Amino acid sequence: MKPVSLIQFLIEERRAGHINAELSLLIEVVARACKRIAVAVNKGALGGVLGNAGTDNVQGEAQKKLDVISNEILLEANAWGGHLAACASEEMEDPQPIPDMYPKGQHLLLFDPLDGSSNIDVNVSVGTIFSVLRCPDDVVEPKAEHFLQPGTTQLAAGYVVYGPATVLVLTFGHGTHEFTLDREVGSFVLSRRDLRIPEQTAEFAINMSNQRHWEAPMQRYVGELLAGKDGPRGKDFNMRWVASMVADVHRILTRGGVFFYPMDAKIAAKGGTGKLRLMYEANPMAFIVEQAGGAATTGRARILDVQPAALHQRVPVFLGSRQEIELATRYHVEADEAQG
Ligand code: FBP
Numbered sequence: 001m002k003p004v005s006l007i008q009f010l011i012e013e014r015r016a017g018h019i020n021a022e023l024s025l026l027i028e029v030v031a032r033a034c035k036r037i038a039v040a041v042n043k044g045a046l047g048g049v050l051g052n053a054g055t056d057n058v059q060g061e062a063q064k065k066l067d068v069i070s071n072e073i074l075l076e077a078n079a080w081g082g083h084l085a086a087c088a089s090e091e092m093e094d095p096q097p098i099p100d101m102y103p104k105g106q107h108l109l110l111f112d113p114l115d116g117s118s119n120i121d122v123n124v125s126v127g128t129i130f131s132v133l134r135c136p137d138d139v140v141e142p143k144a145e146h147f148l149q150p151g152t153t154q155l156a157a158g159y160v161v162y163g164p165a166t167v168l169v170l171t172f173g174h175g176t177h178e179f180t181l182d183r184e185v186g187s188f189v190l191s192r193r194d195l196r197i198p199e200q201t202a203e204f205a206i207n208m209s210n211q212r213h214w215e216a217p218m219q220r221y222v223g224e225l226l227a228g229k230d231g232p233r234g235k236d237f238n239m240r241w242v243a244s245m246v247a248d249v250h251r252i253l254t255r256g257g258v259f260f261y262p263m264d265a266k267i268a269a270k271g272g273t274g275k276l277r278l279m280y281e282a283n284p285m286a287f288i289v290e291q292a293g294g295a296a297t298t299g300r301a302r303i304l305d306v307q308p309a310a311l312h313q314r315v316p317v318f319l320g321s322r323q324e325i326e327l328a329t330r331y332h333v334e335a336d337e338a339q340g
Pocket of ligand 1: 090112114115116117118207243245246
């Protein structure tokens with residue numbers, strides 16, 4: 001079969017009426033920026049890009065040099081493209097307006113420029129996650145409040161994994177599709193169309209070191225997985241945890257599985273509402289997973305239905321193979337009902 005490039009695929013999506021020309025060009029700009037990030041990541045120690053930048057981000061986390069480099073690459077590429085009204089990033093407190101010298105577009109772009117920062121210096125897969133929203137028609141200078149739209153309003157979502165291969169996964173709400181970077185040609189080529197996550201799975205991903213801090217329903221659910229075939233589930237489950245959400249989610253899109261970053265007492269003690277960010281981690285991943293037949297909840301509600309209250313808001317994340325996510329969510333809802 002003749003290879004289908006990302007550009008060709010985007011033209012097909014436009015002809016199918018799934019996207020308009022501006023969104024198609026925006027995705028091209030984001031994909032091109034991620035190719036530049038891939039080059040920086042792949043250089044590793046030889047590029048002098050490992051280690052801390054010596055600065056903290058809006059969330060008070062130490063920024064890695066590659067966090068800052070990736071953020072700048074995405075900002076610079078999207079500033080002059082003419083497809084955006086503004087963008088927002090994990091690495092910046094406020095939205096970044098488009099400089100007046102450049103034309104503005106109808107879209108808002110949110111991104112986590114380099115997800116899995118704790119893995120950068122140890123050469124484990126990291127990634128970029130992005131989400132596209134429509135800028136409200138009457139808004140010229142978008143502010144944070146204009147980004148606070150529920151995940152159901154996303155026009156596009158995607159991530160790029162910088163791993164053994166550089167892979168882009170994308171959805172416009174008409175299925176989820178995978179593209180692999182052909183380094184010789186320098187372009188993304190369609191490698192799998194219409195990814196499907198199996199309804200059932202025997203593989204789960206969670207940071208077990210937080211177990212003692214989890215809520216009772218989470219203790220119960222994971223306890224039953226660990227009890228395996230001798231327990232109420234009657235089958236053995238295997239565990240994986242890369243600690244890069246992009247890599248854990250990509251494994252689930254490839255062979256099924258479930259991923260959890262639940263609320264816990266440690267997070268609550270710091271006044272937190274979760275670990276992962278709603279707008280540029282949970283929402284794009286939930287859109288991608290649902291479009292591949294999976295499910296994504298906060299443990300209580302569908303992630304895509306959450307009405308955002310703040311740009312860097314955090315939420316619990318349960319996503320992956322539908323039947324397991326529905327069971328884990330049911331345990332939490334039933335426990336809440338029992339507590340009345
Ligand atoms: P950032 O690296 O973008 O801050 O993302 C958060 C993250 O690294 C996720 O990719 C990953 O799933 C999780 O945190 C790992 O958490 P932990 O360090 O508790 O294992």
